[in-house]
Amino acid sequence: AMNDxxxxxxxxxxxxxxxxxxxxxxxxxxxxxxMGAVMQALDEIRDDRAVRVVVIAGxxxxxCAGHDLREMRANNHPDFIRLTFESCAQMMQ
Numbered sequence: 677a678m679n680d681x682x683x684x685x686x687x688x689x690x691x692x693x694x695x696x697x698x699x700x701x702x703x704x705x706x707x708x709x710x711m712g713a714v715m716q717a718l719d720e721i722r723d724d725r726a727v728r729v730v731v732i733a734g735x736x737x738x739x740c741a742g743h744d745l746r747e748m749r750a751n752n753h754p755d756f757i758r759l760t761f762e763s764c765a766q767m768m769q
Contacts, residue, residue: 681713682698682710683695683710683717684735692727692729693729695733696735697714697734697735699735700737703738703741704738704739704741705742706743708744711763712763743764747760
């Protein structure tokens with residue numbers, strides 16, 4: 677649904693954390709919101725000594741379609757495009 681979180685986190689007692697990209701209707705395309713949520717979760721995990729393994733999964737039939745081209749077309753401004761690519765580069769690192 678519209679108000680579902682874009683990223684889900686599940687932790688096991690054995691130190692395995694699963695982050696699930698949760699935009700199945702958009703094939704989990706990387707919107708600014710989703711990339712921000714992934715970065716925030718990874719920041720929290722980095723400092724969490726209980727987490728030993730991180731699994732990144734995708735809800736629905738696709739893992740991740742890549743950039744959210746619909747969002748990029750709707751905000752077709754050089755500053756937004758730059759923000760999108762900078763966010764992606766930061767998230768990947």
